[in-house]
Amino acid sequence: MQTSEQRPMTTFRVARDAPPGSVRQESSSATAPAAGPHSFEGRLLRALLHAFGDPPVQFALWNGERVQAGSEDPVATLHVPDRATLIQLCRDPDVQFGELYSVGKIQVEGDLGRLIEVLYQGAARPGRNSIWALRRLGQWLHRRPSNTLHGSRENIHHHYDIGNEFYSLWLGSTMAYTCAYFPTPETTLDEAQLAKFEHVCRKVQLRPGQHVVDAGCGWGGLALYMARHHGVKVTAFNISREQIAYARERAKADGLDRHVEFVEDDYRNIRGSYDAFVSVGMLEHVGVENYPALGELIRRCLKPTGLGLIHTIGRNRWKPMHRWIDRRIFPGANPPSLKQMMDIFEESGFSVLDVENLRLHYAKTLDWWWRLYEQSRDQVARMFDENFVRMWRLYLAGSRAAFVTGEMQLFQVVFAPGTSNNVPMTRQHLYRS
Amino acid sequence: MQTSEQRPMTTFRVARDAPPGSVRQESSSATAPAAGPHSFEGRLLRALLHAFGDPPVQFALWNGERVQAGSEDPVATLHVPDRATLIQLCRDPDVQFGELYSVGKIQVEGDLGRLIEVLYQGAARPGRNSIWALRRLGQWLHRRPSNTLHGSRENIHHHYDIGNEFYSLWLGSTMAYTCAYFPTPETTLDEAQLAKFEHVCRKVQLRPGQHVVDAGCGWGGLALYMARHHGVKVTAFNISREQIAYARERAKADGLDRHVEFVEDDYRNIRGSYDAFVSVGMLEHVGVENYPALGELIRRCLKPTGLGLIHTIGRNRWKPMHRWIDRRIFPGANPPSLKQMMDIFEESGFSVLDVENLRLHYAKTLDWWWRLYEQSRDQVARMFDENFVRMWRLYLAGSRAAFVTGEMQLFQVVFAPGTSNNVPMTRQHLYRS
Missing domain, CATH: 3.40.50.150 (Vaccinia Virus protein VP39)
Structure with missing residues (x-):
């Protein structure tokens, strides 16, 4: 597997006169069919994807299982190496995706830019994301130094x-x-x-x-x-x-x-x-x-x-x-x-x-x-x-x-x-x- | 006395390339000195002018008395024909100036446009106009058909x-x-x-x-x-x-x-x-x-x-x-x-x-x-x-x-x-x- 963070710069294609959002990373094999949706992990990840508005994103788990929300071709695949990582991600996805990606625990295969776009687009759909919104609010209240x-x-x-x-x-x-x-x-x-x-x-x-x-x-x-x-x-x-x-x-x-x-x-x-x-x-x-x-x-x-x-x-x-x-x-x-x-x-x-x-x-x-x-x-x-x-x-x-x-x-x-x-x-x- | 509302259109001077606000009516003798500031009417009108931020406006009363706030040349003179009109004006100047002007009871000598400008400018000065603001608020609460x-x-x-x-x-x-x-x-x-x-x-x-x-x-x-x-x-x-x-x-x-x-x-x-x-x-x-x-x-x-x-x-x-x-x-x-x-x-x-x-x-x-x-x-x-x-x-x-x-x-x-x-x-x- 070649993840985006290991690929050299030359894999960016930039169409200068295309509309913004045209920076692309080459996608490799992010279109492999989903499998095993009925396992515990599969149900958990589907719930997570649903809370984010069912974006076209695929998870590839340590056991070979693949999970995605619908039948749309995923823009990227998130590789999750073990159950602990999965639990950590689901506990607080807003923060933990960043944390796990940064330390290389979650790797992204495909287009990182498009991945985040579809996450934002999903979350923007009416009626979505309400369970996370509440949690976000709570955590917002416990934040760090104010602008004194x-x-x-x-x-x-x-x-x-x-x-x-x-x-x-x-x-x-x-x-x-x-x-x-x-x-x-x-x-x-x-x-x-x-x-x-x-x-x-x-x-x-x-x-x-x-x-x-x-x-x-x-x-x-x-x-x-x-x-x-x-x-x-x-x-x-x-x-x-x-x-x-x-x-x-x-x-x-x-x-x-x-x-x-x-x-x-x-x-x-x-x-x-x-x-x-x-x-x-x-x-x-x-x-x-x-x-x-x-x-x-x-x-x-x-x-x-x-x-x-x-x-x-x-x-x-x-x-x-x-x-x-x-x-x-x-x-x-x-x-x-x-x-x-x-x-x-x-x-x-x-x-x-x-x-x-x-x-x-x-x-x-x-x-x-x-x-x-x-x-x-x-x-x-x-x-x-x-x-x-x-x-x-x-x-x-x-x-x-x-x-x-x-x-x-x-x-x-x-x-x-x-x-x-x-x-x-x-x-x-x-x-x- | 020639009041602005009786003057023909030709007394407007318009400088096309001047900044907005350049429409002017010829001012006649709006610069006569103020007199009799210590009469009851004089004190009342000074209080009124003060509430409006001391604009350069002159009042000419029925008895020949002239009242203005400071020494600045007035932009217009308001002719008040009798005590009843004066009382009506002071009772609720925001509304009554319009009412009295419309029926021709108060006549304006000088530049009507500039007159209203200096009234707005005076009212915009910090700390002014507070006694009237309260009254306005009260009267606002009793207003007419809403936008159903x-x-x-x-x-x-x-x-x-x-x-x-x-x-x-x-x-x-x-x-x-x-x-x-x-x-x-x-x-x-x-x-x-x-x-x-x-x-x-x-x-x-x-x-x-x-x-x-x-x-x-x-x-x-x-x-x-x-x-x-x-x-x-x-x-x-x-x-x-x-x-x-x-x-x-x-x-x-x-x-x-x-x-x-x-x-x-x-x-x-x-x-x-x-x-x-x-x-x-x-x-x-x-x-x-x-x-x-x-x-x-x-x-x-x-x-x-x-x-x-x-x-x-x-x-x-x-x-x-x-x-x-x-x-x-x-x-x-x-x-x-x-x-x-x-x-x-x-x-x-x-x-x-x-x-x-x-x-x-x-x-x-x-x-x-x-x-x-x-x-x-x-x-x-x-x-x-x-x-x-x-x-x-x-x-x-x-x-x-x-x-x-x-x-x-x-x-x-x-x-x-x-x-x-x-x-x-x-x-x-x-x-x-």
Whole structure:
């Protein structure tokens, strides 16, 4: 058996002009007929599949038995090596699939990306998944550090400070770790990240000489782009020490350190008065309970004629973060629904000018990241270990599937003080070449 | 004294390329110094002005006394002919200003549009207007027919069935009674209404042969445009008998009656399965309590690959409709905040793709309507009476001021079923000429 995690990168086929979700791994023999559905294991697994909306997925057990929900060709086969693994999976599939996959106990034969897509699609079917929903809720209530000033530092450190070198393997030259913007199907990742920077700059109508605050600036790519291409001064905040160190070095190397100040501090300590407020990929870590205070902070620091933009992963309707992602990847992250986001704007008197949902752009971005990641998998294995390689693969594949299936959204919201008429009449200026 | 309502149309100056809010009436002698601030009337009026945030407005009383809040040049002078009028105004200024202006008891010297703007701006100042806010709330609780099936018919009849001839005097050739879209400052009203139709069609990506449902179709302009220019079949709903009769005649005259069906019925009775759902200017009359049911209705009638658009007057944050407007003009109307609008989408599993705030386009639209209205004021007086002329002028001037000052918003929201990938990647296609 050749499982996907052992296959070389060349087995990815990418059709550039196909719709997002077109990254494919070659499927080998995932179409073997199911057998032995009446054993105890078979009944247990059928119940599990049913709770997930009967997705076209096959289990291959240690005893040769194969179990699947219907007669549809499975997109992937999950190899379960022993009964203990099976019990562990069924006990809490949301978390344990990730755990067992990461340590190599469960192996996936076939298309990992499609596997997670059909799991999301099954769970989205009306009336499904109710027994797990309850359990998820209970476990959500016992979760880890909240986004207090200290909690945020802990949470952010967990994800972003695992090494700039690791991220540089697969984020591309911009080191932008947020959804890119692909104006055409031919746009490359690096081009799309620059196009995203430009899209953001246009949305807040930057003019030379203005002063911008960037809340949660990552490795500083957007801040540096703004200074270089729009002649503005930028003050950029981030609590990730590694990212700030990297950004400062880059600013110096690019001769932009007099135009961009990188501050290692929490967004809650932003002071001053700015022509534009931008925040790309920070809101996910802010916590819904802090939205009114964030709105109040922006109200204080944005000039009456200023424009603001928040770019964030979101949801069509709130639900807790996937528990495995919360445990292993992004502790404390919480993508909001638009309704929740309005708590930032409504109480502080802002006017929402423009909302753009870039979900399919994130699917494409994650196509790229996953592909580049697989090209570097040997380096990643040397930096960490094989378990980390699998864990991070699952995270990238799962995130991609979440955006492909509509499980997750990407919102860019532009806003202004409610009494300001310094707002664009149309959005034509965003689309000039 | 020459009051604005007696002046001929030629006193409007319109700078076409100036920002919205540039319609001006010539101000005559509104700058006479204030006097007698210590009389009982003076103190009462100062208290009134203070409750409205000390706007630059002057009162001229029957006894020659002039009262204003500060030293700023007033934008207009309100002539109060006797003590009874003054008491009536102070008792409930929100409603009574409209009532007294309509019957000609209070006359406005100066710029009526600017007058209402400074009133809105004053009221928007933090900490102002609290004593009136309480009173408003109380009176809001005792209001008229809600938007039940029967109540909606009554409410809609009140406003839309006062005569197609009247509306045709000032709406322009499209008879579109909703915010237009002005791609350039030179765009005329008729062009801007057609541009709005096209903007809507592009946002829902119409293709020839598709079937569209139009909920609350007004005089049918958009439905006919869709059939003519995009080759689609349209089923259009409206409970205004006069509007439906007009729309049917127009469809016949244009040879489009086999492509567009006008149904005199409530949106709640929409049945069928459509490629697109559009609703332009109906949500204001739906009532927030009916939003989840509206979402559910759209979910039932929109194909899994369909796109929807709702165009509505809205607010940055909910507050009750202006009470005079609710009483005299639009009973039962209730423009939502975006947060409230999300009740349509979130529970029914829709994904919000695009929100555009066209507030300043509505200010421009109302500039046009008001101007055309004043050109027809003699005809309006013959159709109704002078009180109606003044009432409707106040409504148009007040609405324009509400959009100029940010008191009101105009939201266009595009949405799709949450699992559909049949959504545009970018919005570039909206801006092709």
